[in-house]
Amino acid sequence: MTPARKKPNINTSPLELMPDFQFAVSVDCVIFGYENDMLKVLLIKSDLPEFKSKWSLLGDLVHPDEDLDAASYRVLRERTGLEDVFLEQVHTFGQLNRHPAGRVVTTAYFSLINVKDHQLKQLDNELHWHPVNDIKTMAFDHKVILDTCHKTLQKKIQEEPIIFNLLEKKFSLRDLQNLYEAILGVSLDRRNFRKKLFTTDLLTDLDEMEKDVPHRPGKLYTFNHARYAKMKKKTFVGIDF
Amino acid sequence: MTPARKKPNINTSPLELMPDFQFAVSVDCVIFGYENDMLKVLLIKSDLPEFKSKWSLLGDLVHPDEDLDAASYRVLRERTGLEDVFLEQVHTFGQLNRHPAGRVVTTAYFSLINVKDHQLKQLDNELHWHPVNDIKTMAFDHKVILDTCHKTLQKKIQEEPIIFNLLEKKFSLRDLQNLYEAILGVSLDRRNFRKKLFTTDLLTDLDEMEKDVPHRPGKLYTFNHARYAKMKKKTFVGIDF
DNA sequence: ATAAAATACGTAAGGCATACACAATAAAAT
DNA sequence: ATTTTATTGTGTATGCCTTACGTATTTTAT
Numbered sequence: 297m298t299p300a301r302k303k304p305n306i307n308t309s310p311l312e313l314m315p316d317f318q319f320a321v322s323v324d325c326v327i328f329g330y331e332n333d334m335l336k337v338l339l340i341k342s343d344l345p346e347f348k349s350k351w352s353l354l355g356d357l358v359h360p361d362e363d364l365d366a367a368s369y370r371v372l373r374e375r376t377g378l379e380d381v382f383l384e385q386v387h388t389f390g391q392l393n394r395h396p397a398g399r400v401v402t403t404a405y406f407s408l409i410n411v412k413d414h415q416l417k418q419l420d421n422e423l424h425w426h427p428v429n430d431i432k433t434m435a436f437d438h439k440v441i442l443d444t445c446h447k448t449l450q451k452k453i454q455e456e457p458i459i460f461n462l463l464e465k466k467f468s469l470r471d472l473q474n475l476y477e478a479i480l481g482v483s484l485d486r487r488n489f490r491k492k493l494f495t496t497d498l499l500t501d502l503d504e505m506e507k508d509v510p511h512r513p514g515k516l517y518t519f520n521h522a523r524y525a526k527m528k529k530k531t532f533v534g535i536d537f
Numbered sequence: 538m539t540p541a542r543k544k545p546n547i548n549t550s551p552l553e554l555m556p557d558f559q560f561a562v563s564v565d566c567v568i569f570g571y572e573n574d575m576l577k578v579l580l581i582k583s584d585l586p587e588f589k590s591k592w593s594l595l596g597d598l599v600h601p602d603e604d605l606d607a608a609s610y611r612v613l614r615e616r617t618g619l620e621d622v623f624l625e626q627v628h629t630f631g632q633l634n635r636h637p638a639g640r641v642v643t644t645a646y647f648s649l650i651n652v653k654d655h656q657l658k659q660l661d662n663e664l665h666w667h668p669v670n671d672i673k674t675m676a677f678d679h680k681v682i683l684d685t686c687h688k689t690l691q692k693k694i695q696e697e698p699i700i701f702n703l704l705e706k707k708f709s710l711r712d713l714q715n716l717y718e719a720i721l722g723v724s725l726d727r728r729n730f731r732k733k734l735f736t737t738d739l740l741t742d743l744d745e746m747e748k749d750v751p752h753r754p755g756k757l758y759t760f761n762h763a764r765y766a767k768m769k770k771k772t773f774v775g776i777d778f
Numbered sequence: 779a780t781a782a783a784a785t786a787c788g789t790a791a792g793g794c795a796t797a798c799a800c801a802a803t804a805a806a807a808t
Numbered sequence: 809a810t811t812t813t814a815t816t817g818t819g820t821a822t823g824c825c826t827t828a829c830g831t832a833t834t835t836t837a838t
Contacts, residue, residue: 343551344549355547496778510814533721728786
């Protein structure tokens with residue numbers, strides 16, 4: 297330990313921001329979608345010689361006049377054409393040699409979109425959807441970022457009704473259960489699943505049926521945003537570990 | 538929307554990191570402690586003219602050769618003299634004008650320490666402990682950062698046994714309950730609290746009693762790290778919102 | 779000694795999760 | 809048309825966990 301001594305500091309003293317202490321800052325978006333009963337993520341091919349033919353997340357440098365959140369929204373919009381979708385910060389990765397070009401600190405976001413809602417923009421570099429479970433390696437530290445975001449997703453869908461962002465407006469209970477199972481990697485009891493979902497009181501019965509399914513059609517539901525907004529945020533106090 | 542077009546990008550193309558796209562990157566540590574039945578946080582006075590006499594978190598610029606995590610550990614060590622303590626990243630704040638000196642992106646960490654374990658280092662700028670509930674305003678966006686970390690703390694102590702980092706090695710159940718109540722801002726039933734804690738099987742009965750207390754002394758316990766490490770991480774699957 | 783305060787232990791009721799069974803309906807096969 | 813098959817839709821019993829609350833014990837203060 298160095299002895300106590302007054303040292304100029306970014307929070308306490310007016311000081312100039314020196315170039316040596318400036319880094320590139322980027323955002324990387326883990327864009328999740330759901331297709332063919334699989335959780336998927338939108339990836340692009342990296343042209344960097346160090347990562348030739350490896351897959352990378354969608355990211356970009358944060359612009360000088362741009363908030364972090366704004367930058368991630370921009371990346372998302374440029375790649376999917378979507379606005380007003382679920383997007384949330386997860387974690388910031390600042391390892392020394394995570395990027396070959398130099399020091400780049402990146403903040404990871406995860407997004408949930410309905411695959412059928414959008415058309416992919418800028419189809420350069422083979423932008424497309426990959427089943428999350430098939431991905432073994434990626435460029436940079438992106439596999440770690442993806443895994444982190446996947447875990448966050450698994451945790452969050454159990455705590456908040458964000459999963460509906462991955463489905464179309466109208467869905468059957470079977471759709472919803474398949475999606476939960478795909479994300480969590482478990483199988484759930486159909487009867488208990490229904491019961492649980494109905495007790496949340498967040499599904500509106502549309503009095504409509506599935507169409508063009510090769511079996512008995514199920515009822516269609518929609519997520520009741522209004523009722524969730526009104527729900528008093530559960531002040532859960534419990535110890536559970 | 539701009540039409541689809543190939544654009545150089547930090548993840549796809551080799552490109553130089555231009556000075557305009559480089560920012561200062563800092564870490565800010567929300568160091569929590571527990572004293573006199575109150576949750577407290579370690580703060581320092583800011584000398585910046587814009588925030589004269591306002592309180593600030595403990596932070597610093599990340600050094601060019603330093604990981605983000607390493608930087609926050611350094612700040613913690615320099616200020617408290619402590620190593621190997623609980624420290625975890627929470628969120629990154631990148632608002633455009635959050636720092637008067639220019640563009641500074643900061644990553645917030647929260648730490649849990651036992652107040653009696655340490656001596657404060659570098660007592661310049663009136664470094665000391667403040668009750669979290671008394672803090673109304675702070676320098677920079679630090680009040681927002683503090684609130685974010687406080688909420689994260691409230692959530693995490695219900696999910697993982699990290700709260701013991703705030704107590705001494707030996708503690709009574711009363712101590713533990715008071716601490717939970719101080720952090721969560723609720724009162725808990727004493728009998729149910731005991732029962733719950735004992736069922737976790739993570740407390741070792743030391744067969745010792747409190748000393749020098751002005752009432753009937755309670756038993757002393759210690760947190761069983763080994764048993765927690767062995768516990769199979771609960772693969773909880775439930776929907777709860 | 780007695781009162782006050784905190785610890786320590788216990789029990790009953792209700793709610794919630796889990797496990798499991800069967801009827802109804804629509805599509806596909808015969 | 810009838811039967812078969814697959815899937816939807818509903819119900820019930822059990823047990824565990826949370827919650828609410830009662831009472832005895834131990835120590836300190838008067």
